[in-house]
Structures are given as C-alpha cells and as structure tokens.
Amino acid sequence: MGKRNEIGAHVKIAFDNLCSVKALGFEDRNSCMILFYAAENLLMATFKAEDIPNSQWRGSAQHQLDRMVDLLPDECYLKEKFRILDPLTAYATTYRYPTVSGKAMKPMTAEETKRMATTLAGLVSKYCKHFGVDLKQESPKSLHAKPMREPSFEQAPEPAAPSA
Numbered sequence: 001m002g003k004r005n006e007i008g009a010h011v012k013i014a015f016d017n018l019c020s021v022k023a024l025g026f027e028d029r030n031s032c033m034i035l036f037y038a039a040e041n042l043l044m045a046t047f048k049a050e051d052i053p054n055s056q057w058r059g060s061a062q063h064q065l066d067r068m069v070d071l072l073p074d075e076c077y078l079k080e081k082f083r084i085l086d087p088l089t090a091y092a093t094t095y096r097y098p099t100v101s102g103k104a105m106k107p108m109t110a111e112e113t114k115r116m117a118t119t120l121a122g123l124v125s126k127y128c129k130h131f132g133v134d135l136k137q138e139s140p141k142s143l144h145a146k147p148m149r150e151p152s153f154e155q156a157p158e159p160a161a162p163s164a
Contacts, residue, residue: 008140010045014038026114036092158162
C-alpha cells in the first residue's frame, strides 16, 4: 500500500506543479523551476514502480534529470520522452542563485516553458492512465505499482491538465 500511496502522491504533486505554472504564466522566471520539480516527481513515481531504491538516485543523480533518466530500464516506454526535459535541470540547480559575478541567469523563453509544460501535461496524463491515479482526490493512491512497460489503455480518470 505504501508504494501505491507514494506513486499517487508523486503524480498529484507533478499535476499541482503544472497548475502552479499555469497560474504564474509561462513567462514567469519561476515557472521553469517548478516544471523541473514536476518532472522529478514523475521520475520518482517511476523509480517506485521499478523498485529502484532512493539510495541509487539520491547520490550523484539527485536534481540531475539526465542522470535520473539513465537509471530507468530501457523497457520503460517513457524513458526517451523524459530526455526532452533535460534542459530543466539547470533551473533546479544553478538557476536558483546568481552567478559568481552577481548576475541572475535568464529563464527559458515563454515558448520554451510552454513546450516543456505541454510535454509534462502529456506525461501526467499517461501516468494517471497507467497507474489509475484520480487527481480529483486530495491524496490519491495508484491502483497498482506495475512498471511502465508499454502504453496502457486502461480506463482511468482523465486529469484536467492545465492547457499549455
């Protein structure tokens, strides 16, 4: 049950992050940072389903989407979709602080941010369908914790993903 609770919570947090980005707007400098955390939560849900222990990704892979994705088995059909999100890593690490010369790094353009949000909205939808997560619940549980091996066509509540 704990595994299903964690998967449901990670998917819900990713969805909530997307809702926050929609509220802030794609041009807000914090939106790309929030999108990173949405991606990270989906990867953490995947790790849970794959039985990849926290200790395996919390070390050198922590906050590095490309390294986190590398830990996924090739059989995970969404592995390559996550590669599109690699640029978000900079917004969770170096972007949070000024450079050593005291300059604030530029955020992604609104168009780039919108593209990332659209990709993540599609992923959240796939996760809801695969795991049977009902985002209308405050603390949703997944119906199962099976790894993502091929697209699932199970009927599950369709999330009201924010329009990008």
